[in-house]
Amino acid sequence: MASTGSNSTALKRALIFLGPPGAGKGTQAKVVAEVHKLPHLSTGDMLRDHVGRGTQLGLQARPIMERGELVPDEIVLAMVEERIARADCSAGFVLDGFPRTIPQARGLDALLVRRGFGSALVLHIAVAYEDLVRRLTGRRTCKVCGEIYNVYNRAPRVDGKCDKDGGELLQRADDREEVIRERIANYDRQTRPLIDYYRGQSTLVDIDGAADAESVNRAVLAVLARL
Ligand code: AP5
Numbered sequence: 001m002a003s004t005g006s007n008s009t010a011l012k013r014a015l016i017f018l019g020p021p022g023a024g025k026g027t028q029a030k031v032v033a034e035v036h037k038l039p040h041l042s043t044g045d046m047l048r049d050h051v052g053r054g055t056q057l058g059l060q061a062r063p064i065m066e067r068g069e070l071v072p073d074e075i076v077l078a079m080v081e082e083r084i085a086r087a088d089c090s091a092g093f094v095l096d097g098f099p100r101t102i103p104q105a106r107g108l109d110a111l112l113v114r115r116g117f118g119s120a121l122v123l124h125i126a127v128a129y130e131d132l133v134r135r136l137t138g139r140r141t142c143k144v145c146g147e148i149y150n151v152y153n154r155a156p157r158v159d160g161k162c163d164k165d166g167g168e169l170l171q172r173a174d175d176r177e178e179v180i181r182e183r184i185a186n187y188d189r190q191t192r193p194l195i196d197y198y199r200g201q202s203t204l205v206d207i208d209g210a211a212d213a214e215s216v217n218r219a220v221l222a223v224l225a226r227l
Contacts, residue, residue: 019125068182
């Protein structure tokens, strides 16, 4: 993917990728984190890790995630607070899939103030409904490194194997069509109001997510280069 050559620059602020399921938040957040040498904090990945390890939190989250609903705010906020307190987040971090409700956004605002950060920069990626469903039903993720593929537009060189490490490519449990539609409906109800919340704070930039991932990536990196 594209690089602006600004890869030694720490951003010293929180970046938020906001958008519906399948908008490309994870795809873009990974690249931005790599280019700017910042940790990539995906609440979905953190929760799936808890589910995989069978922790108390994972046992609680699993049925909620399988239904395509949101995990309670207090659980997610506590998880993010603990993660942000680690030393690797002191120069900034990239949030993917958080915040997702107004209480989470308010909780994050308070956390950022406590940790001496300015307001977060929000990159809002918009994509049409039917494209989201197609992207998500085609998504496959490497079991080992988390690299994201798509059977329709970003297929691995060898079917079912990661190009980077040969790891098995898995389909997420919540990427079944009926669950995808529920996740998108929940996005519209609970997360879409964050667009106005952050627009009101003048910290939101709209990104057209309809183009291919590399073009979207160039647009995202160009926004960050202007900071
Ligand atoms: P989470 O893991 O955050 O899932 P999500 O928000 O539903 O988003 P996705 O990961 O499905 O999509 P994405 O936008 O990252 O797209 P991606 O880059 O992978 O959350 C899962 C669950 O955990 C939630 O339902 C909830 O239960 C719980 N949860 C998580 N956070 C929570 C929170 N804060 N509060 C409460 N509960 C929480 O791309 C998708 C596919 O499209 C890939 O195959 C990719 O290759 C392809 N693609 C990407 N970009 C493009 C492009 N430009 N053109 C064509 N294809 C593209």
